[in-house]
Amino acid sequence: xxxxLVRRLSAxxxxxxxSKRRLISTFEIPEQPGATLSAxxxxxxxxxxxxxxxxxEKLVFGHTFTDHMLQVKWDATDGWLDPKIVPYQxxxxxxxxxxxxxxFECFEGMKAYRDAEGKVRMFRPDKNMERMKKTAARICLxxxxxxxxxxxIGKLVALDSNWIPSxxxxxxxxxxxxxxxxxxxxxxxxxxxLLYVIMSPVGPYYPTGFKAVRxxxxxxxxxxxxxxxxxxxxxxxxxxxxxxxxxxxxRGFQQNLWLFGEEGYVTEVGTMNxxxxxxxxxxxxxxxxxxxxxxxxxxxxxxILALARERLDPAEWDISERKFTIKEVADRAKAGTLxxxxxxxxxxxxSPIKEIDWHGEAxxxxxxxGKETGVIAETMADWMAEIQYGQKxxxxxxxxx
Amino acid sequence: xxxxLVRRLSAxxxxxxxSKRRLISTFEIPEQPGATLSAxxxxxxxxxxxxxxxxxEKLVFGHTFTDHMLQVKWDATDGWLDPKIVPYQxxxxxxxxxxxxxxFECFEGMKAYRDAEGKVRMFRPDKNMERMKKTAARICLxxxxxxxxxxxIGKLVALDSNWIPSxxxxxxxxxxxxxxxxxxxxxxxxxxxLLYVIMSPVGPYYPTGFKAVRxxxxxxxxxxxxxxxxxxxxxxxxxxxxxxxxxxxxRGFQQNLWLFGEEGYVTEVGTMNxxxxxxxxxxxxxxxxxxxxxxxxxxxxxxILALARERLDPAEWDISERKFTIKEVADRAKAGTLxxxxxxxxxxxxSPIKEIDWHGEAxxxxxxxGKETGVIAETMADWMAEIQYGQKxxxxxxxxx
Numbered sequence: 001x002x003x004x005l006v007r008r009l010s011a012x013x014x015x016x017x018x019s020k021r022r023l024i025s026t027f028e029i030p031e032q033p034g035a036t037l038s039a040x041x042x043x044x045x046x047x048x049x050x051x052x053x054x055x056x057e058k059l060v061f062g063h064t065f066t067d068h069m070l071q072v073k074w075d076a077t078d079g080w081l082d083p084k085i086v087p088y089q090x091x092x093x094x095x096x097x098x099x100x101x102x103x104f105e106c107f108e109g110m111k112a113y114r115d116a117e118g119k120v121r122m123f124r125p126d127k128n129m130e131r132m133k134k135t136a137a138r139i140c141l142x143x144x145x146x147x148x149x150x151x152x153i154g155k156l157v158a159l160d161s162n163w164i165p166s167x168x169x170x171x172x173x174x175x176x177x178x179x180x181x182x183x184x185x186x187x188x189x190x191x192x193x194l195l196y197v198i199m200s201p202v203g204p205y206y207p208t209g210f211k212a213v214r215x216x217x218x219x220x221x222x223x224x225x226x227x228x229x230x231x232x233x234x235x236x237x238x239x240x241x242x243x244x245x246x247x248x249x250x251r252g253f254q255q256n257l258w259l260f261g262e263e264g265y266v267t268e269v270g271t272m273n274x275x276x277x278x279x280x281x282x283x284x285x286x287x288x289x290x291x292x293x294x295x296x297x298x299x300x301x302x303x304i305l306a307l308a309r310e311r312l313d314p315a316e317w318d319i320s321e322r323k324f325t326i327k328e329v330a331d332r333a334k335a336g337t338l339x340x341x342x343x344x345x346x347x348x349x350x351s352p353i354k355e356i357d358w359h360g361e362a363x364x365x366x367x368x369x370g371k372e373t374g375v376i377a378e379t380m381a382d383w384m385a386e387i388q389y390g391q392k393x394x395x396x397x398x399x400x401x
Numbered sequence: 402x403x404x405x406l407v408r409r410l411s412a413x414x415x416x417x418x419x420s421k422r423r424l425i426s427t428f429e430i431p432e433q434p435g436a437t438l439s440a441x442x443x444x445x446x447x448x449x450x451x452x453x454x455x456x457x458e459k460l461v462f463g464h465t466f467t468d469h470m471l472q473v474k475w476d477a478t479d480g481w482l483d484p485k486i487v488p489y490q491x492x493x494x495x496x497x498x499x500x501x502x503x504x505f506e507c508f509e510g511m512k513a514y515r516d517a518e519g520k521v522r523m524f525r526p527d528k529n530m531e532r533m534k535k536t537a538a539r540i541c542l543x544x545x546x547x548x549x550x551x552x553x554i555g556k557l558v559a560l561d562s563n564w565i566p567s568x569x570x571x572x573x574x575x576x577x578x579x580x581x582x583x584x585x586x587x588x589x590x591x592x593x594x595l596l597y598v599i600m601s602p603v604g605p606y607y608p609t610g611f612k613a614v615r616x617x618x619x620x621x622x623x624x625x626x627x628x629x630x631x632x633x634x635x636x637x638x639x640x641x642x643x644x645x646x647x648x649x650x651x652r653g654f655q656q657n658l659w660l661f662g663e664e665g666y667v668t669e670v671g672t673m674n675x676x677x678x679x680x681x682x683x684x685x686x687x688x689x690x691x692x693x694x695x696x697x698x699x700x701x702x703x704x705i706l707a708l709a710r711e712r713l714d715p716a717e718w719d720i721s722e723r724k725f726t727i728k729e730v731a732d733r734a735k736a737g738t739l740x741x742x743x744x745x746x747x748x749x750x751x752s753p754i755k756e757i758d759w760h761g762e763a764x765x766x767x768x769x770x771g772k773e774t775g776v777i778a779e780t781m782a783d784w785m786a787e788i789q790y791g792q793k794x795x796x797x798x799x800x801x802x
Contacts, residue, residue, distance in 0.1 A: 060585075060587075061586065061587050062497065062585045062586025062587050063585045063586075063587075065497060069496060088496070089496075090493045090494055090495055090496070091493070091494055091495075091496055091501075092491045092492070092493050093491055093492055093494070094491055094492075095470060095489070095490075095491070095492055095578070095597055095599050096463065096466060096576075096599060096601075099500070099501060100492075100500060100506055100508075100578055100580055100636070101506065101508050101576070101578060101636055101639070102636050102639035102640050102643075103504040103506060103635070103636035103637045103638075103639060103640045104640045105501055105502065105504060105640075107501075107502050137644075138641065138644060139640040139641060139643060139644065140640075140643045140644055140647065173586070175497075175502070175586060177496070177501060177502060179501055180640075184461075184462075184463045184464045185462065185463025185464075185574070185576060185601060186461075186462050186463050186464075187639055187642075187643070187672055188643060188646075189643050189647060196496055198496050198497055200497075200586060219628075220628060221628050221629075222626055222627070222628035222629050225623060225626040225629065226623065227620075227621060227622050227623030228622075228623055228626065228629075228641070229641045234504070234637075234640070234641070235501070235502055235503050235504035235637070236504045236635075236636070236637035236638075236640060236641060237504075237637075238502070238503035238504060238588055239503050239504045239505045239506075239540040239541075239581075239635070239637060240539065240540060240629070240630045240635070240637060241588075242503075242540060242541045242588070242589060242590050243538075243539060243540065243541055245589075246541065246590060271588055
């Protein structure tokens with residue numbers, strides 16, 4: 001994997017820093033030596049003591065887990081060992097294991113839904129698995145055939161599908177995770193790893209309707225930077241964001257609006273991508289930050305952009321991936337051309353924003369009368385749910401056999 | 402802890418972004434609710450099956466561990482539970498534990514040495530524990546009384562002191578580690594944590610004399626950023642550095658010389674701080690990057706600076722913590738005023754540099770005739786070893802009773 005990358009980087013002496021940066025961020029990785037990941041080799045050990053399910057309305061995000069988990073071990077000599085579905089259980093790891101010391105860890109967040117006919121559907125699992133593969137490669141964890149992992153996850157979901165509440169708004173949150181398991185302290189590429197998937201039934205993010213949030217525009221702490229790893233789904237990107245979030249919360253703001261650079265470019269909101277709606281003369285603009293290495297390549301972000309380009313009238317709408325600053329947002333609020341703002345992510349799908357504090361100045365974001373959301377956020381949530389719950393057939397919806 | 406910080410940040414409306422950034426990086430943390438960390442509460446469970454020790458000359462860094470480990474649990478309600486020394490053993494953790502997903506983890510690296518009289522000494526453990534406390538606080542892990550943790554580590558070292566080889570150059574590498582142990586997927590401050598210390602006997606870094614390294618100056622991947630967490634000993638800072646290191650290695654360079662910004666400021670080398678020696682007219686200058694949030698506050702770095710200021714003749718030497726660029730290094734090499742370069746860290750103490758590749762240009766760094774080191778690196782290694790091995794009494798050397 002390194003050799004192929006190095007060949008590409010070294011092929012031309014005219015390779016610029018910017019193009020090297022792009023390559024390290026997005027290069028495709030050939031298979032490693034040893035066995036490839038294979039769903040055909042799956043074995044299943046069912047639990048003999050199924051857990052008691054709690055009432056759906058009492059579910060708290062990520063606190064309750066299903067009866068089983070997927071585990072696949074990898075080592076540098078043998079490649080991927082045979083996948084196993086086993087009862088949900090603790091991991092037993094040497095305290096020197098590299099995941100505890102050097103953050104060799106990456107994950108994904110995705111969901112499975114039960115449709116009106118009782119069928120179980122995943123939403124764009126291929127996109128999540130492609131991102132996981134790129135993320136793993138960036139920290140020298142092993143890569144894998146993404147179709148095989150989607151199949152394996154499908155088997156796990158099918159086995160525990162009785163954990164998916166059937167009411168609209170409920171789903172099964174899937175957490176594919178990969179950790180380095182080499183038990184030594186030298187700082188280097190892990191010679192062994194564990195891929196596992198756990199699943200948690202979750203309730204609607206807004207059980208009683210949308211709740212728009214107040215944000216603190218944050219420039220004293222920086223989430224990500226060019227040449228860094230802020231575009232990857234690495235554990236490393238998360239722990240450092242908690243203290244700024246708590247500081248914002250202590251001042252009455254639910255989340256951070258992450259800014260970048262002296263210009264104050266808007267990048268993300270909390271752990272979500274950020275969308276804004278502006279009025280430009282007669283046209284409206286739906287805008288989000290571009291994929292430049294400093295923002296996560298959100299699957300929900302991508303889906304919202306695609307739906308907007310497909311379904312919003314281009315005579316009335318521009319759909320933009322471009323840099324924009326907190327100053328532009330503030331100026332537009334004053335001028336009356338800031339129409340809406342929301343975050344996007346797997347957990348909430350959309351998270352409407354009603355106010356942004358920027359150095360003590362309150363930027364007010366309009367909402368619909370009597371609602372805690374703008375019209376685009378609400379529309380996107382509906383469009384996404386129709387696909388996720390199979391009301392409208394769509395190639396993004398992956399029916400589990 | 403958050404409230405006190407927020408009070409300080411909010412006390413003045415004139416607080417600037419730069420001063421907020423400084424505060425989030427360095428604030429002092431009041432004790433949390435619940436019990437404080439207390440060495441007096443230590444219990445010891447000795448192993449009934451001591452491991453077989455391997456021959457000292459076969460030791461590989463961080464592969465062999467002693468018979469015992471220290472474990473102290475913390476939770477948000479009770480605070481620090483009673484410390485325990487137990488046989489070295491696996492950790493059993495729920496797969497949803499936050500250390501696996503969001504990199505709630507920090508560590509330290511320090512050493513214990515056996516002196517000529519057989520006494521066991523730690524080197525500046527107070528500095529490492531202060532850094533660990535600051536690092537923990539930055540990711541909302543619990544803080545602690547650093548003196549108590551030094552005492553506890555001393556007890557562990559004393560119990561396993563028969564693992565410290567007595568030959569010069571050998572030592573016991575100590576790895577204090579703290580991980581978040583809350584087993585749920587919400588992204589927030591961990592409500593429970595585990596502090597543990599494991600220990601690994603290590604041989605001399607240069608068993609047959611110094612080996613100077615060749616570096617690749619790296620600007621396409623950026624290790625740290627102002628407002629980020631590159632000054633903290635977080636696991637999050639390590640995994641992302643491995644791919645660039647392997648890419649450099651595949652081109653024949655042992656390590657990366659990490660650059661920052663369009664200017665190409667020199668920040669660190671691999672996982673070490675970087676020192677350069679320049680000739681300025683009649684005087685020489687020992688220079689390293691300043692503590693500005695983008696470099697680790699190395700204990701070896703601090704020690705070298707202190708020894709240089711104390712023992713090098715100020716009529717002949719300037720000791721500088723200042724920004725300097727790779728271009729300055731290259732220009733000085735051409736002009737003959739680049740005298741020496743080396744990395745500094747706990748594992749190697751000093752790591753001499755003989756060449757730096759910068760966009761295909763080879764910058765040659767002088768070495769002493771017939772040696773793979775410059776004179777200052779060699780002198781510093783000697784001065785440090787005299788203190789570490791107790792040949793010269795010094796307040797930095799902490800004798801374990």
